[in-house]
Amino acid sequence: MATLCRPAIAVPEHVITLDETLALARTLHAGHPQLGLALRLIENTGVRTRHLVQPIERTLAHPGFTVRNEVYEREAKRRVPEVVERALAHGELTARDIDLIVYVSCTGFMMPSMTAWLINTMGFRSDTRQVPIAQLGCAAGGAAVNRAHDFCRAYPGANVLIVACEFCSLCYQPTDLDVGSLLSNGLFGDAVAAVVMRGNGGHGVQVERNGSHLVPHTEDWISYGVKDTGFHFQLDRRVPGTMELLAPALRGLAGEHGWDVSGLGFYIVHAGGPRILDDLCRFLNLEPATFRYSRATLTERGNIASAVVFDALARLFADGGVPEGTTGLIAGFGPGITAEISLGSWVGAPAEGARPRRPRAISTSDIALVHPTVPRRFPTGTTIS
């Protein structure tokens, strides 16, 4: 059985706070007819700090897609190896033990992908399989776990390295002025995550089943405009309400496995925004504290795309894990609208180096519970409730 070990995470050194984000929005969009709405939506995300690969002045400049992608490559090569080393150490493996690298990232594009560079640079074997995925967005963290699980089912005893490298700030588009874009500018952050799935041994989440669910006819709810200026993130106002459509898929997969989705011991889910977490509580009859790890990721780092689930899982490890045998789920949500869900049980003690501690208490007053409603392509002057 394959076990997802303790993830390693790194966030860049440049930090922007909520207050700074709001002040910037007020300056940059002083005459915007929906400025007030945008500010409220940003405040309601509950995001307190975000980390960026460049200082804010450089982040706000758009030097063109050519330069943006050069920055992506440079920063990925600079930041990924150390995170991979830590993930290997957490899994008590070396590069030579890895049979497959799944590299997920939707914020830059390279061919060959970073998988080839990692193999050449970090001592992975020449016969390491490469699965680079760029087009699953925020769902790619869950997808990476699921494809790693499939691989370990196919080759019992094989080991997989997952890397999620997301520099969302490199997709900032200063000319996108709809409220959805203004909200996104205050929501997304940068991070690198890596984690090992061990075919034998290991401490963490032993994955037992995985599944994917596409909500029919929602392709245009989360999408990229691919343009001369790079990737333009396009968010539909219906996205925050997605959990009503995806909760049945979570319940269904758990049911197929003989589990009650409302009775699990841990929940590591993509924190796209606060309403996703609030709605999951509602539709799955769960307490808000259930999602404290995902909520903490959102609060401290913003929506870090495919890296969210690994950051949240790392917090569960840092919190001391859960008792052996505790059942839980991991779920990524993203464009499609796609959910990538896995079900598993906790095995073993936390990896060495984990610091058992209680997470910072998160009360309802600590996070925004107001549901942002993101308008879709709303015309200027429209009033959004």
Added chain:
Amino acid sequence: MATLCRPAIAVPEHVITLDETLALARTLHAGHPQLGLALRLIENTGVRTRHLVQPIERTLAHPGFTVRNEVYEREAKRRVPEVVERALAHGELTARDIDLIVYVSCTGFMMPSMTAWLINTMGFRSDTRQVPIAQLGCAAGGAAVNRAHDFCRAYPGANVLIVACEFCSLCYQPTDLDVGSLLSNGLFGDAVAAVVMRGNGGHGVQVERNGSHLVPHTEDWISYGVKDTGFHFQLDRRVPGTMELLAPALRGLAGEHGWDVSGLGFYIVHAGGPRILDDLCRFLNLEPATFRYSRATLTERGNIASAVVFDALARLFADGGVPEGTTGLIAGFGPGITAEISLGSWVGAPAEGARPRRPRAISTSDIALVHPTVPRRFPTGTTIS
């Protein structure tokens, strides 16, 4: 055991011949100091005809990456479904029988990827897994077969749909004037391929083992420059000699399986150019006719990237297949430099509708055997041997 069934192929209606390509090169690059070399290299590819998604006048214009990618999306949605329908029919499956879609394409970028659109449009189940891969280039055909095989190993009885959609003409960059680019402009063509891998039953190649090999420190031999103007294909002069480095990987994987790589009954390989096929003959001690299907794809359609292996396999089917139990290999080569290799045996009669016939005889005079030497970033005026 998983069986790769008969592929379905479609090429666009716009055709450009070798003579037209050479005439265009003479006109467009009249003053180019290496024009003579470029013309010889193009002639030596052996490519007689290529198919394009747009008339040549539109192909040569560069309306910007925004429009290029819009054309990609429009043409993919227009051309892929019919090919998928045929592939499903060849595999005697319906869309509801498919558990995973592997969509490979390096010539356009969409998020969500075409997998979501296909699921919504063609009646695939909502729980169909999606693996879109954009960053493995010409190796992605082999990679798709290998990941499909892994999936069928993980879930015995599962069925996989593979789609390779390559509109290489949408990566034509009129300002790239190095000889490698001029050669590429005369080498690549457009095509759509689809094929089903059945977990149970089916006629075709029953895959028994797969493997990947990365040639160390060759990342910059085949790469994309990702720019404001889109994807710029960059070809190093050392690429045509790659088989000296990859033939041992083919031999090694076959050896692990207890097979002599020089004694197989069919060889379906990526035809990146004529020297790749010539060198494989040399390094694996094989007759030129061994690669007649890959050679025919190159001659009639050019290098159609990840679709080559499926086009060549479709020719083997059209030729009546091989006797039950015949062993063979399928291999894609591409950026990394990466080889994606699978080994398998022929099972069953050819799918209904196959037209047993002999392929057009290909003699050594019919194809160019001169080895093109592609210069790497050579300065203008350099003499290339």
